[in-house]
Amino acid sequence: GAVVSQHPSWVICKSGTSVKIECRSLDFQATTMFWYRQFPKQSLMLMATSNEGSKATYEQGVEKDKFLINHASLTLSTLTVTSAHPEDSSFYICSAITPNQPQHFGDGTRLSIL
Amino acid sequence: KQEVTQIPAALSVPEGENLVLNCSFTDSAIYNLQWFRQDPGKGLTSLLLIQSSQREQTSGRLNASLDKSSGRSTLYIAASQPGDSATYLCARGGSQGNLIFGKGTKLSVKP
Numbered sequence: 422g423a424v425v426s427q428h429p430s431w432v433i434c435k436s437g438t439s440v441k442i443e444c445r446s447l448d449f450q451a452t453t454m455f456w457y458r459q460f461p462k463q464s465l466m467l468m469a470t471s472n473e474g475s476k477a478t479y480e481q482g483v484e485k486d487k488f489l490i491n492h493a494s495l496t497l498s499t500l501t502v503t504s505a506h507p508e509d510s511s512f513y514i515c516s517a518i519t520p521n522q523p524q525h526f527g528d529g530t531r532l533s534i535l
Numbered sequence: 536k537q538e539v540t541q542i543p544a545a546l547s548v549p550e551g552e553n554l555v556l557n558c559s560f561t562d563s564a565i566y567n568l569q570w571f572r573q574d575p576g577k578g579l580t581s582l583l584l585i586q587s588s589q590r591e592q593t594s595g596r597l598n599a600s601l602d603k604s605s606g607r608s609t610l611y612i613a614a615s616q617p618g619d620s621a622t623y624l625c626a627r628g629g630s631q632g633n634l635i636f637g638k639g640t641k642l643s644v645k646p
Contacts, residue, residue: 427578453632464539464636465579465624514578518632524569528578 424448425517427527435535436507442500442530444515450495451517456488459512459529471498505534539627541637548615549645556610556640558625563603567628570599570610572621573639579624583610615644 426445434440444454453472457465469490471477477490487509489501498517502509514529542557560568567586571579583592583599585608591600598611612619622641626634 425578455633457634457636462638464638465626465634467633467635470631470633512576516579516634523581523584524632524634525581526571526579529576531576 425515425525425527427515427530429530430528431531431533433533433535434505437504438534440502440505440532442502442513442515442532444498444500444517444527446496446517446519446525449517449519449522451498451519452495453518454492454498455516455518456490456498456500457514457516459514465514468500502532505532507534510534539625539635539637541623541625541640543640544638545641545643547643547645550615550617552615552644553611553613554615554642556612556623556625556642558608558610558637560606560608560625560627560635562627563606565603565627566630568599568601568608569626569628569634570597570608571624571626573624574621582623584628612642615642617644617646620644 428443456468459465468483469477469479471490471492473492473495479485492498510533516526518524538561540559569584570582585592585601596613601608620643622639624639625637
């Protein structure tokens with residue numbers, strides 16, 4: 422079964438709406454969670470690295486004020502896309518790791534902004 | 536800039552054929568090299584992970600090799616089946632667990 426749960430799997434909303442995506446590790450404590458974004462026919466691109474209890478580290482070109490990441494516990498990280506616009510439409514996917522274990526990915530969230 | 540390139544972008548083969556997917560990366564100082572499978576609209580399934588000190592890993596019909604000096608990795612799939620149809624992603628792993636992905640190879644295995 423899934424070891425990383427990502428919710429929701431699909432979101433359609435109006436431009437200007439803020440959208441929150443949750444990523445949960447189900448049976449392990451994730452020391453680090455990653456957020457990736459994938460545009461059609463493109464690679465998954467790392468957006469940010471999230472460690473529990475500390476501020477996320479964002480990749481170059483990713484707006485930290487637009488993509489708010491909260492990693493309040495060892496099993497939950499959230500990504501909030503604030504004031505989403507059509508260009509933010511993409512496939513967002515999280516992953517979680519713990520030392521000496523394989524990295525596990527969620528099933529992703531398809532975000533469509535109208 | 537660290538880059539990962541996968542060739543071919545798409546591949547269609549008849550069932551039963553053996554095939555090779557190629558991956559190249561620009562920085563030989565990698566931590567590990569990973570291969571994933573992605574089904575349409577789905578997340579990623581880890582297939583094989585090769586540590587930088589290793590040359591290859593095997594799992595069932597899959598074999599992945601790593602040549603750091605040439606910056607290349609290959610994924611070999613033996614006796615392909617229609618259920619193998621998916622996009623295969625190669626990713627260069629960093630010491631913190633972060634991954635740099637290629638664009639993938641879309642594989643179609645025809646019955």
